[in-house]
Amino acid sequence: MARRPTIKDIARRAGVSESAVSFALNDRPGVSRDTRARIRRVAEELGWQANSAARALSGERSGAVGLVLARPAQTLGVESFFLQLVSGVQEVLSAARTALLFQVVEDVDAECAVYRRWWAERRVDGVLVVDPRTGDPRPALLAELGLPAVTIGEPGPPDGPPVASGPQAGTGAPPVSSVRADDAGAMAQVVEHLHGLGHRRIVHIAGLPGLAHTVRRMESLRAEAERRGLGPDHVRSVVTDYSDAEGAAATRRVLAEPQPPTALVYDNDVMAVAGSAVAAELGIPVPHRLSIVAWDDSALCRVTHPRLTALVRDTAGFGRLAAEELLSVLAGAPTGVRESERPRLEPRESTAPAPAHTDS
Amino acid sequence: MARRPTIKDIARRAGVSESAVSFALNDRPGVSRDTRARIRRVAEELGWQANSAARALSGERSGAVGLVLARPAQTLGVESFFLQLVSGVQEVLSAARTALLFQVVEDVDAECAVYRRWWAERRVDGVLVVDPRTGDPRPALLAELGLPAVTIGEPGPPDGPPVASGPQAGTGAPPVSSVRADDAGAMAQVVEHLHGLGHRRIVHIAGLPGLAHTVRRMESLRAEAERRGLGPDHVRSVVTDYSDAEGAAATRRVLAEPQPPTALVYDNDVMAVAGSAVAAELGIPVPHRLSIVAWDDSALCRVTHPRLTALVRDTAGFGRLAAEELLSVLAGAPTGVRESERPRLEPRESTAPAPAHTDS
């Protein structure tokens, strides 16, 4: 139950004033090299660490950033995406001695309430916003509060400005920073792959329709299909809530149609695995009668039999990028947009040439 | 970029002193009912929230607790256990307006460093400690720092005192609180189930051998087997790192033995799924030739074909319990031990009577 040393202790031991200590420890001018070194040494000996509350109180940053995950409880937990992201985020943050406040809430309203609270309590210097939505209320709120933010996963190129950032297109720095993912390009890649294998009937088992990237993927799918002369009777999306249950149900439904698809693209790994179990149950061999692609790779995709072809992306890297952007904004840089790497399609055993007679 | 109201603003508006406001808002005696109500109303109008830094600085709690997850990066992310736990934790914490600081680090040493830092920076009032280990250095460190803590998942009954809490058995309150899981009882239940189905050759694909509950499960397995006259040639554990890769490898290894087991018990859902994929690949029908039990249920277990028999536990409830215990310790209650509900074995399609001639 040791007492925590304070700046005063250091000052006494080093025979200088408290302010000299503060200057020395914060790399500010006003102390000689020697004194600075001496103070540093004493601080080290005492194992001093700045009291974060005191620091925050005297107008500095609080040294923490927040991340809220708005998911209904039951949707939670199986996707690997999130923890990977956080682990990337942390890598960058902890190097900058910044803490991460983490909250799980039920919906976006609750999320906004958390932002307000954090802001009022001065708990965080900025936030990372995940799951951008269409008509997202969050960037506006954050801009109003003046809480620096980075949105993670806004759909990026090739199609124009981000969906959620509002109307000031083109005019300098956006209201909040973002790290974008090339969902459209990735979808194009998937379509390319499947079309090249001869697939003409493709169904995209999409995630939540309110999320910006879901919309972008659906748009891209339609555009790519049209470019190849395939209409909505051949290629389309159906939406779900990302859960294994809805993924399975949607799979069952589309496979029961008179002209079932020969390829399915799932918006996450869990649904893809659920879907492949449904196929197994129905006695539909994968990949000979049905090809399956999972968006986001994880152990899951490698664990099933056959192993699933997946869009692999460096999720931790994505998190690092976001954390870096946030730190740079906190350090005073203008808001900006960073593009993450284009996901890579990793063909495994769940995709194969389309069965012969399915071009009706 | 609104200005945050302070206690001073409220005091001015309500025509009282700052301390009166403080008393009123903290439910302390010293203000009349009327004044209290008036102050409350003004605070409400202004949308006031206590500045957490100021509060922390004046000797109060910081209003935050911490949770560190020490996992090598690649092990991360597929298990549902963790997010579920956190969501339970949050439910309780956010009702008490307490924030959760969350860190992911590589190993226990780094975890200890985080505790020291949080302590020195006064960032957290207490911590939740997950994955108790044998010879765990963390409880001692936390006791030394005087940082209130609750360990989550220490193995509980029926076998005596917790593994990680050190030597002061029996003497009043333990150094740190804990929330315990009845791993031994659960394992007994699994053995009962499998033995009842006629299985005599059982292998437990365990998790990390350094974790206390892994040890407890292994001990319980051995004890239960002995009670039924089954020696280590029939029933045993092999350890892994919880990853799908090692789970699959271990499965392959034991199934290739001259006298392969007829039942496998996996320490998490990911390995169980990986194992059942291996069985599928080897052409070993589940459950007719091989029964499989997963420890911890999740969407995964319901998604595979056949669906996996699993030990279901209320992980979110576990988190709630831990958060409640921590809050009560922070509120001044003595440290204590809470028992979580015994997990329930949910038989699904992956367990069946043992094949006929395997009693050698």
Next chain:
DNA sequence: CGGGGCTACTTAAGCGCTTCAGTCCAGTCA
């Protein structure tokens, strides 16, 4: 009617840090 004991407040100090305005002491230059 003065003092004891309430309740309902106010004053002021202090938490540990940052920071602005000085102070002090060379050193420089006319």
Next chain:
DNA sequence: TGACTGGACTGAAGCGCTTAAGTAGCCCCG
């Protein structure tokens, strides 16, 4: 020699809150 600089350092205020100690007004009682 004295005014002026600038580097090195100190003093003190202040961030927004809590809290111990103090004060004012009231009622009750001997």
